[in-house]
Each structure stands twice: as structure tokens, then as C-alpha cells.
Amino acid sequence: MTYSNPHLLHSAARLSVAPMMDWTDRHCRYLHRLLSKRALLYTEMVTSPALVRGDARHLLRFDPSEQPVALQLGGSDPVELAKAAVMGAEEGYPEINLNCGCPSDRVQSGAFGAILMTQPALVADCCRAMIAAQPAEVTVKCRIGVDDQDPAEVLPEFLAQIVAAGVERVTIHARKAWLQGLSPKENRDIPPLDYDLVFEMKQLFPHLHISINGGIASLEHAKTLLDGGLDGVMIGRAAYHNPTDILRAADAEIWGEAMGPDPVDVVLQMRDYIEAHVADQSKGGGKLAHVTRHMLGLFAGQPGSRQWRRHLSEHAYRAGAGWSVVEDALAAMEQAAA
Known part of the structure; x- marks a missing residue:
């Protein structure tokens, strides 16, 4: 289009x-x-x-x-x-x-x-x-x-x-x-x-x-x-x-069109983008937090959202942080919501 x-x-x-x-x-x-x-x-x-x-x-x-x-x-x-x-x-x-x-x-x-x-x-x-x-x-x-x-x-x-x-x-x-x-x-x-x-x-x-x-x-x-x-x-x-x-x-x-995806699905759809960014040192990429700082509010108001935000905030800025940090944040959120 x-x-x-x-x-x-x-x-x-x-x-x-x-x-x-x-x-x-x-x-x-x-x-x-x-x-x-x-x-x-x-x-x-x-x-x-x-x-x-x-x-x-x-x-x-x-x-x-x-x-x-x-x-x-x-x-x-x-x-x-x-x-x-x-x-x-x-x-x-x-x-x-x-x-x-x-x-x-x-x-x-x-x-x-x-x-x-x-x-x-x-x-x-x-x-x-x-x-x-x-x-x-x-x-x-x-x-x-x-x-x-x-x-x-x-x-x-x-x-x-x-x-x-x-x-x-x-x-x-x-x-x-x-x-x-x-x-x-x-x-x-x-x-x-x-x-x-x-x-x-x-x-x-x-x-x-x-x-x-x-x-x-x-x-x-x-x-x-x-x-x-x-x-x-x-x-x-x-x-x-x-x-x-x-x-x-x-x-x-x-x-009047279809509802957007569930936020968990959105996180999973971000994986390829995040991994490419973390690997893309030649074009100003490389920091996981460049991307995940915009994802902190995805679960605002939902059970476990605090754990999601806390895990990303504490770990995404660390050297070598990658997709596993996001997976762990999802797991922390799901555990807190259980």
C-alpha cells in the first residue's frame, strides 16, 4: 500500500x-x-x-x-x-x-x-x-x-x-x-x-x-x-x-477492522527485530535497552506488569543483554500473575 x-x-x-x-x-x-x-x-x-x-x-x-x-x-x-x-x-x-x-x-x-x-x-x-x-x-x-x-x-x-x-x-x-x-x-x-x-x-x-x-x-x-x-x-x-x-x-x-495482537504475541513478534538490532553493531545498534525501553508499558494494568518492567529495567542495560532477558521478563510476569 x-x-x-x-x-x-x-x-x-x-x-x-x-x-x-x-x-x-x-x-x-x-x-x-x-x-x-x-x-x-x-x-x-x-x-x-x-x-x-x-x-x-x-x-x-x-x-x-x-x-x-x-x-x-x-x-x-x-x-x-x-x-x-x-x-x-x-x-x-x-x-x-x-x-x-x-x-x-x-x-x-x-x-x-x-x-x-x-x-x-x-x-x-x-x-x-x-x-x-x-x-x-x-x-x-x-x-x-x-x-x-x-x-x-x-x-x-x-x-x-x-x-x-x-x-x-x-x-x-x-x-x-x-x-x-x-x-x-x-x-x-x-x-x-x-x-x-x-x-x-x-x-x-x-x-x-x-x-x-x-x-x-x-x-x-x-x-x-x-x-x-x-x-x-x-x-x-x-x-x-x-x-x-x-x-x-x-x-x-x-x-472497523481486526483487533491488534495480544501483547504477549507482540513481544514474541519483536524477537527477530531485537536479535537483529543487538547484532547490528555497524549501524548504531547493539543495546537491548534501545528497544525494550519502549516496551515497558505493554502490560500496563495487567497482573505481573510490575515484574515485567522491573526485569527489563534491571537487566536490559547490562553488557551482552539479548533476547533471553525478554524471555525471562515474560516468565517473571507470568509467574507473578499465576
Whole structure:
């Protein structure tokens, strides 16, 4: 299946897993794809300077089985972003997403992320350049505003400018970002959610595919938002910490297809991938924990989950750790649950 077809990509975007720094790497995405065949997955943010000036093309690596998977870029220079987007399209990403929502100090110092909410014309120029340079769909992930902005005023103008540049799909994190005074972690929780404003944007821009992000912790909540008229829902931390609860049922609940596999089966399906990674010293692999750190929440809420997490946490980082550590973690869990 080719996700260069916008219809297929937009269908996948009915439920997506948010781009999350240090979390949604290729190992995480491989795991998530075993649980859901349909959900749209995102990379961690990759900066355009790293790709264009830093020769960091290795950051674009992904397994073909991860599709549909989108590349999120961070940057604010239209020419550089266009070059980075070309690199992403050449690697096979059907979507290139521009980050206009991250509030971290490091991102602000690079003049991109949430601070771009104050420069909609620049964002439009960036999107226009990326669209003209390559065939992948260009999308935007943004906040409803930053600092003392009035979201009801700035968000419609922001969306109007990127739509005029050719953007057809956007994900809105339904919180402001406070660039001064709140940490990135606090920015995910403290600013109040304003779902109503996102619904208002769908009314103002009926032809714009709008996904909502922020505070969504269950499929039931996601379905309520979809039933309310939004085109997509993006889930972040809940999908990472409780991947089975969110992703295993996603194909059935969102697309009416088959339920994903049992988490024990998912673990067993990871064996070949884990063994290849542990053996792959030449390409930055080798550490079991690179993969298993993303598997700690597979059995969240189930009997024996604590033993599963503890065994992996204590043993996966040890020199020479391999598949047997995962087998032993399963056995410890099953024994505790008996």
C-alpha cells in the first residue's frame, strides 16, 4: 500500500501517535506498528540544520513496515526546510510535518517550534517552499497561541496563512504554550485545554483536515472528538505509556477492522527485530535497552506488569543483554500473575 495517496494518508490520520522527543524513535514506531496497522506514526522532531548542515541523514532511518509514518521537521528557514523536506521525501516519508508547537528553550533558541505562532507569514513561506520542492504532503502541528496572544484572534489568522500556502492538513495542540515561566513538561499540562476553539476552527475551515491533540488518554475520548466533527485525533503520552490500551484496539474501534495482537504475541513478534538490532553493531545498534525501553508499558494494568518492567529495567542495560532477558521478563510476569 502506498501512502503517497492523500486519501489513504488522511484516513490514517484519524488516529495518530504524536511526535515525542526521545520517545518515538524507530524502535518505538516498529513496536507501535505491530499493535496497529492503521494509525499514523510520527518521528521525533528532526531539525533542518541537522540534516542540511550536519549531514545527519541517518536520523531519517526507518523500517518500511512502519508505514504510514511521517517525518516531523523543526526549522524556520524556508530554503533549508525545503532541502530537508526533499531528503525526507527521498527516504520515503509520505508526509513532512512542520513543528510549530514545541516550547522548549532549545527550540526557541533555534527560532522554531511554538515561537513560530508569532510569525504566521514566515510559517506560510516555509510551507510554500517545502510544498514546491518535493512530492510528500506538507502538514503543520501548532498550538492555539503563545504567551499573551488571544487564541481566538491569532489561530484563525495562522491557519488562513498556511492554507493559502497550500497546507491541507493541520494538527492543533489545544493549549497555549507559555514560552517564559513554564517548562516543556508544564506546558503539556498547565495551560488549559480549549477544545471548543479547535471545533470552531473546523467550522471556519471546513475543507481543512484538522486533528486535535492534548489531554486525550483513551480511545473512547478520541471517538467522541471524531464523532463531534473533527477529522483526526493525535494521542501522545497515553499511547506511549499504555500502547496496548490505545493501539491494540485502534484498528477495530476507529477503522472497523481486526483487533491488534495480544501483547504477549507482540513481544514474541519483536524477537527477530531485537536479535537483529543487538547484532547490528555497524549501524548504531547493539543495546537491548534501545528497544525494550519502549516496551515497558505493554502490560500496563495487567497482573505481573510490575515484574515485567522491573526485569527489563534491571537487566536490559547490562553488557551482552539479548533476547533471553525478554524471555525471562515474560516468565517473571507470568509467574507473578499465576
